[in-house]
Amino acid sequence: MSTPETPQDFSRANSSPNQPDLFGSSTALRHYAAVVRRRWRWIAAGLVLGMVGGLISTVIATSTAPKSSYFKATNTIVEADGSGTANLSQVAFLLQSAEVQGQIATAMNLPVETLRGLIAAQDQSNVSAIDVTAISTDPQFAVTLADTSAKILMDSWSTDSKRRAAESSDAVIARIDELAAKRDELESQIARNPSQATLLRAELDSVINQYRLAREQFQSIAVSDQTVAAFTVFQPAIAVQINGRAFAIRYDANLNSRGSISATQSVPKLTFSETDLTVVSGSSRAVRILIGGLVGLILGIATAFVLEVWDDRIRRRDGLEAVTGLPVIVEVPVFTRAERQELSVIALDAPRSRTAELYRTVRTSILFAIEAESLAALANSDSPDSPRNDRTPVILVTSPSPGEGKTTTTANVASVFAAAGTRTLIVDCDYRKPSIGKYLAPIPDLEHPTNPQPTRVENLWFIPAPRTSASPAIVIEELGRVIDSWRDDFDIVFLDTPPMLTTNDATDLLASADLTMLVIRSGQTRTVAAERVSGLLARFGAPVIGTIFNGCSAADMEGYYGYYGAGYYGSGYYGSGYYGSGYYGSGYYSSGEGQPAQTGQPAQLGQRVRPTPVAPMDAPQTPTSTNGSAEGDAQS
Structure with a gap:
């Protein structure tokens, strides 16, 4: 045969x-997809191991990295009565004034130059609060500086508010006295010169209106003087460790703040080493895990295809x-x-x-x-x-x-x-x-x-x-x-x-x-x-x-x-x-040579009808068995 x-x-x-047919892109892609489906356990294992490796590397890096020598401390102050009448932005800006920083330097018994770039205030309007932040290489100094700055800021705002209220009150009283004297003068002129009484009476009415408005202004100042916004400490400062990069960013921001006295003077620029810039935040941990997972995924896919080649x-x-x-x-x-x-x-x-x-x-x-x-x-x-x-x-x-x-x-x-x-x-x-x-x-x-x-x-x-x-x-x-x-x-x-x-x-x-x-x-x-x-x-x-x-x-x-x-x-x-x-x-x-025999004819034992490639019958007959007779009909 x-x-x-x-x-x-x-x-x-x-x-x-x-191996796939590299010249047939669709076939190759199907082959690659089949490899991924077949070896998905290796790919998943690589992904998991990579993420675990990223987490372990974060722990190792955190434990072996030199400790940062930079700290920040934040003291939070709020309005005592919670009325929200104070202008928080104006209060926060007051910290950058030379007068307030001079008071802080005096209280800390330090030259004012040492405070440049180390303190800042940020208003939190949504909660009617102000964050007074100090940075330093000494955690205790940062806490003391933040608490002292917050206290002096509160006192300065209170003193400044009272001073401005007193100045406004004195100005209004002087105006009232001036208008009273002018009123008396006009009344005497009307009495001496009745022929001009109409004109003088009109001028007198104007002076009386101004006098009434001045009195109302005086009463308003008196009331506001009694309700000058006072601040109180909501949360004392606590030292928090930061890296050198965060310290440098905050330091530069403080130097460039509007109204800072250091912006007009020569200030030595701080430099930071690579170890100072080591990131130890939670976001770094997530990044390391993500990178580890990505590397593990790539290695898992590579392993899957290597196994496919060796298999x-x-x-x-x-x-x-x-x-x-x-x-x-x-x-x-x-x-x-x-x-x-x-x-x-x-x-x-x-x-x-x-x-x-x-x-x-x-x-x-x-x-x-x-x-x-x-x-x-x-x-x-x-x-x-x-x-x-x-x-x-x-x-x-x-x-x-x-x-x-x-x-x-x-x-x-x-x-x-x-x-x-x-x-x-x-x-x-x-x-x-x-x-x-x-x-x-x-x-x-x-x-x-x-x-x-x-x-x-x-x-x-x-x-x-x-x-x-x-x-x-x-x-x-x-x-x-x-x-x-x-x-x-x-x-x-x-x-x-x-x-x-x-x-x-x-x-x-x-x-x-x-x-x-x-x-x-x-x-x-x-x-x-x-x-x-x-x-x-x-x-x-x-x-x-x-x-x-x-x-x-x-x-x-x-x-x-x-x-x-x-x-x-x-x-x-x-x-x-x-x-x-x-x-x-x-x-x-x-x-047409050697065509097969036609189907549909019954086959007896010993008489062969070869099977042929035609459609099967819908209802084949069931063979029977008798002694010496045909066992059944056969159809190919």
Whole structure:
């Protein structure tokens, strides 16, 4: 038997199995997204470790950094009666006056030059308060300076308010006396000169009005003098440690404040070392954690991609084709946990599901491969009129290692054939670890264990693995006789064999099979194992239909299976690919040579109707069993 050489066209020999096509940006992006989804734990671990590292570095930096020698102290004063009548901005500005700073310097017994840039007042209008802040390299000095400045500011405001009230009162009294004297003078003129009484009386009325207004002003000043806004200390000063940068900023702000006496005099400029500028605030901690998290995230992503490069497990279709040189028939998505636990046959239990449709795609591929084998054998025969080999095709299903979905694939593909009316037989060749019977629920025949047993799937029979302690060679020989004796009673036979790299059983059974189908699991099968299996199959000349790629994630499947549109059936594998304009498009199949027999004819035992790639019947007939009569009708 021979296989078409065109499956090798699917191999990307010059590409790495798990590397994206850098020339296809969308494919590369999907690959990168799949790597992130697959390795997200490493990325999350890097992010967490980076944030923890940032927090630890903050603690270490805080503990090892030299202690700052800069402090600030703030004394908060408020209006005693809370009336809000005082002009807070004017009160705060008073602290920058030379007179107040001179009083502070006298109270502190210091030259006034030493206070320049060290004190400032800031009004807080929303709470009717004033913050008097002092900075220094000595915490106690800063507290004393702030408290003293606040006290002198309060006293100065009170004294200044009283002085201004007294000055206003004296000015109003002098005005009242002046108007009273002028009133008396006008009254005497009216008495001496009655002829001008009208004009003088009008002037007298004006003076009397001014006199009345002056009296009202005097009364107002008297009342305001009694209610001069007084301040009291709300919170005494407390020294707070600051860094050199904060000290320098506040120092420069104090020097440049409007009204500061230092603004008009020469003041030595302060300099700060790098250690003075060390940030120890809470915002620095957040920044360090953020930077640590960012670095950890980058390292986590880098680690994820490094692991992806080192990981030789096959995850992508192109990688599998590059390693094995075989076309991927379908990519079967991961089964749900319920489907795995229930041992369900998806093609039977959920025939309209996406996975069932994929198994029907496998059926189509097998039918084409069977026809290709038949046509190739006919083409290689000595005579064009040679009889066609009508023996039932035997499909061997194997995998490199256990747990790759070989048994599940066999059960589902066989069920698809049976659902199409094809009399199907499954032979369990894994006598060391038989398991396919759990999917099929066969009716056991204890008297004749090697006879085909009906299963819960219509048109599907099952021969269990032999229970014997004989040597593997004897068991394989017996399996070969069983396969050969029963194959012609069915339309197609599937062999569920052990993994090829675990035992030699599958290799020994290659002689009993017409075609081989390889099952690979995404994320489990390693490159070396896939290469060894494909090498073994090539060495023994086994015709391989292709590979079934199990357990594929949505990100790695690259959207091959669109709903009959531009996906798998549109312009994909069967559209313009291998079976479209390739071997079977313009080759034997389109030329009309060796057309398969028409379907719909009943098949008796010993009379074969080969399965053909046509649509299944809507209502397959149920086989019956009688002695020496036909077991049922078969339709391919």
